[in-house]
Amino acid sequence: MYNWRKNVRRVVPYLPGEQPDQVGMIKLNTNENPYPPAPGVLKALKKFDSDLLRLYPDPSAAVLVKVLAEYYRVKPSQVFVGVGSDDVLAMAFLTFFNSDRQILFPDITYAFYNVWAEEFRIPYRQIPLNEYFQIVPEDYFCENGGVIFPNPNAPTGKEMSLSDIERVIWHNPDAVVIIDEAYVDFGAKTALPLLEKYDNLLVVQTFSKSRAMAGMRIGFCIGNEKLISYLNDVKYSFNSYTMNRLTLALGVEAVKDDEYFKKITNRIIETREWAKKELEQLGFVFEDSKANFIFASYKTVPAKKIYQALKKQHIYVRYFEKPRIDNYLRITVGTREEMGKMFEFLKNWLKGAE
Amino acid sequence: MYNWRKNVRRVVPYLPGEQPDQVGMIKLNTNENPYPPAPGVLKALKKFDSDLLRLYPDPSAAVLVKVLAEYYRVKPSQVFVGVGSDDVLAMAFLTFFNSDRQILFPDITYAFYNVWAEEFRIPYRQIPLNEYFQIVPEDYFCENGGVIFPNPNAPTGKEMSLSDIERVIWHNPDAVVIIDEAYVDFGAKTALPLLEKYDNLLVVQTFSKSRAMAGMRIGFCIGNEKLISYLNDVKYSFNSYTMNRLTLALGVEAVKDDEYFKKITNRIIETREWAKKELEQLGFVFEDSKANFIFASYKTVPAKKIYQALKKQHIYVRYFEKPRIDNYLRITVGTREEMGKMFEFLKNWLKGAE
Numbered sequence: 001m002y003n004w005r006k007n008v009r010r011v012v013p014y015l016p017g018e019q020p021d022q023v024g025m026i027k028l029n030t031n032e033n034p035y036p037p038a039p040g041v042l043k044a045l046k047k048f049d050s051d052l053l054r055l056y057p058d059p060s061a062a063v064l065v066k067v068l069a070e071y072y073r074v075k076p077s078q079v080f081v082g083v084g085s086d087d088v089l090a091m092a093f094l095t096f097f098n099s100d101r102q103i104l105f106p107d108i109t110y111a112f113y114n115v116w117a118e119e120f121r122i123p124y125r126q127i128p129l130n131e132y133f134q135i136v137p138e139d140y141f142c143e144n145g146g147v148i149f150p151n152p153n154a155p156t157g158k159e160m161s162l163s164d165i166e167r168v169i170w171h172n173p174d175a176v177v178i179i180d181e182a183y184v185d186f187g188a189k190t191a192l193p194l195l196e197k198y199d200n201l202l203v204v205q206t207f208s209k210s211r212a213m214a215g216m217r218i219g220f221c222i223g224n225e226k227l228i229s230y231l232n233d234v235k236y237s238f239n240s241y242t243m244n245r246l247t248l249a250l251g252v253e254a255v256k257d258d259e260y261f262k263k264i265t266n267r268i269i270e271t272r273e274w275a276k277k278e279l280e281q282l283g284f285v286f287e288d289s290k291a292n293f294i295f296a297s298y299k300t301v302p303a304k305k306i307y308q309a310l311k312k313q314h315i316y317v318r319y320f321e322k323p324r325i326d327n328y329l330r331i332t333v334g335t336r337e338e339m340g341k342m343f344e345f346l347k348n349w350l351k352g353a354e
Numbered sequence: 355m356y357n358w359r360k361n362v363r364r365v366v367p368y369l370p371g372e373q374p375d376q377v378g379m380i381k382l383n384t385n386e387n388p389y390p391p392a393p394g395v396l397k398a399l400k401k402f403d404s405d406l407l408r409l410y411p412d413p414s415a416a417v418l419v420k421v422l423a424e425y426y427r428v429k430p431s432q433v434f435v436g437v438g439s440d441d442v443l444a445m446a447f448l449t450f451f452n453s454d455r456q457i458l459f460p461d462i463t464y465a466f467y468n469v470w471a472e473e474f475r476i477p478y479r480q481i482p483l484n485e486y487f488q489i490v491p492e493d494y495f496c497e498n499g500g501v502i503f504p505n506p507n508a509p510t511g512k513e514m515s516l517s518d519i520e521r522v523i524w525h526n527p528d529a530v531v532i533i534d535e536a537y538v539d540f541g542a543k544t545a546l547p548l549l550e551k552y553d554n555l556l557v558v559q560t561f562s563k564s565r566a567m568a569g570m571r572i573g574f575c576i577g578n579e580k581l582i583s584y585l586n587d588v589k590y591s592f593n594s595y596t597m598n599r600l601t602l603a604l605g606v607e608a609v610k611d612d613e614y615f616k617k618i619t620n621r622i623i624e625t626r627e628w629a630k631k632e633l634e635q636l637g638f639v640f641e642d643s644k645a646n647f648i649f650a651s652y653k654t655v656p657a658k659k660i661y662q663a664l665k666k667q668h669i670y671v672r673y674f675e676k677p678r679i680d681n682y683l684r685i686t687v688g689t690r691e692e693m694g695k696m697f698e699f700l701k702n703w704l705k706g707a708e
Binding site for chain 2: 006007008009010011012015030033036041042048050051052054055059087094095097099101115116145173174175199208213214216217226230234235236237238239242243246247250
């Protein structure tokens with residue numbers, strides 16, 4: 001049986017964070033936004049003509065590409081959209097990391113990079129962050145088949161300065177450098193202005209965090225027209241119609257309401273800065289985060305134990321059983337109320353656990 | 355400039371059918387359903403709680419997998435869903451066609467197969483249909499890295515008998531055989547019953563045609579649990595969250611309303627059989643179609659000329675400028691009214707064009 005098995009591509013898949021679904025739970029484990037999408041999204045949903053669903057969507061996703069181009073002040077031909085930034089990144093790996101040379105990314109970073117590299121048989125090398133969990137630009141000044149890292153980095157939340165990012169791009173004219181800005185809207189600087197100077201830069205963003213639409217699956221990237229054109233060729237050779245009609249209609253509304261976007265983003269930043277103080281008082285240590293999560297460690301109680309204790313209270317945070325980071329918790333910034341409840345529990349529980 | 359270009363995966367992308375969007379047009383070019391989705395789909399849309407869109411969807415798409423498993427009387431572990439059957443097929447190519455041996459498919463068939471093979475660097479051989487546009491089973495009784503063909507075939511609409519399909523599967527125990535049943539609900543026999551006997555069979559279907567939801571992007575496949583498990587591993591290594599929350603909610607409703615599904619499907623079949631008679635009277639020739647389209651040729655006027663004349667009337671049909679089929683039109687079966695308008699125009703126009 002299963003004679004065909006020798007032809008099969010065998011991979012160890014990425015394990016997404018658990019998606020518990022309990023009434024009253026506090027979900028701080030997958031970096032979702034604690035606020036609903038922009039009110040215009042709801043309106044567009046209610047007035048959507050469902051008869052249109054019988055027809056294919058526009059494969060070029062032109063309406064969504066257009067509002068994004070306007071918002072970020074680039075040409076529509078510089079914008080590519082996909083089913084979440086994971087789809088955009090998968091397509092970018094397939095398109096741009098197609099040489100025999102190793103691609104480079106940090107050892108502590110988004111756990112999907114090495115999964116894509118394995119899936120597409122792309123040679124890769126993971127470069128250790130320094131002891132302060134920083135990406136060292138000079139480590140990327142060597143021959144390679146491409147470079148990718150998030151800014152801020154995940155799950156550390158640490159920002160890399162724009163001048164350091166520019167040095168990495170400048171030193172790699174023969175490769176595409178992808179900056180994964182999933183969390184950039186929470187206070188870090190975007191690399192988008194560098195597009196005017198570099199044709200080898202691709203900036204990837206998502207609607208899943210700052211735009212509160214993880215459930216809708218929208219990601220995008222912006223780059224030189226030539227890059228985007230190659231990316232589209234590969235995408236059209238994979239699946240012409242990725243963005244469904246509702247996704248297009250609702251995505252447009254999310255971009256249009258900039259006031260709401262800034263309001264909820266600022267609220268999350270405020271909650272984060274307050275949460276940092278609370279965590280400090282509780283005795284946690286952490287590097288400064290510019291994302292919608294904090295990556296924290298407690299001196300005298302193992303992270304795994306805290307994670308399990310929180311889980312019993314139906315408070316979900318993310319714990320990675322991996323070298324160098326297995327004593328850290330990645331805590332998504334929820335509402336002030338949600339964070340408050342967690343801190344209250346920890347205050348009492350930590351005393352008994354030490 | 356563009357030093358990075360040598361690293362790029364260069365492909366000639368699939369060209370999807372044009373998606374004109376004009377008031378009053380008659381759109382018979384991309385095999386969409388002329389009827390709206392099931393009424394339950396509209397209801398689910400109106401009552402959907404848009405606040406939920408801030409949360410990631412269930413990566414396993416369990417609710418949709420469950421209703422499909424129930425409907426087709428298989429285990430949920432035998433069902434895989436994706437962003438249209440193109441997504442399902444792309445993942446299946448990546449997963450199962452991973453050897454150095456050539457995969458086999460017909461010369462006249464869905465134009466995406468060779469695009470995926472090129473994109474993923476899969477060796478392939480296209481086997482000519484016989485003079486009656488039939489797939490000859492014996493042609494596939496040879497060493498290969500996998501077999502794929504649609505049933506009914508596209509764009510011919512011709513059905514292959516289940517016994518012939520079984521012979522192909524039986525002769526290929528060392529390879530996965532994919533039957534692409536995008537159009538099967540319009541009167542052909544599904545290969546699903548063969549799953550009990552063969553672990554190397556994968557049956558792919560879609561919501562885009564018979565379930566009137568091309569705009570929502572839902573495809574699925576059913577196979578042996580082991581096949582589906584490998585497919586999931588590759589999918590989870592590509593994009594964990596492909597099916598968004600609305601797609602899941604609306605897709606479930608489309609499957610639940612079997613009465614509506616059968617009603618619109620039967621109506622399309624009736625219109626097709628009537629349209630065949632009308633086409634015959636007009637002087638068209640065509641092989642028998644079991645799909646929601648008819649692949650027809652006219653003796654004395656070139657297909658391209660007819661295609662262009664129809665286009666001027668805002669009646670869109672599909673024309674392929676390809677060897678062997680460049681004198682055929684693929685006409686989607688629309689409503690009786692839409693077909694009637696086309697026939698009326700052709701009746702007068704063909705007289706003058708001959």
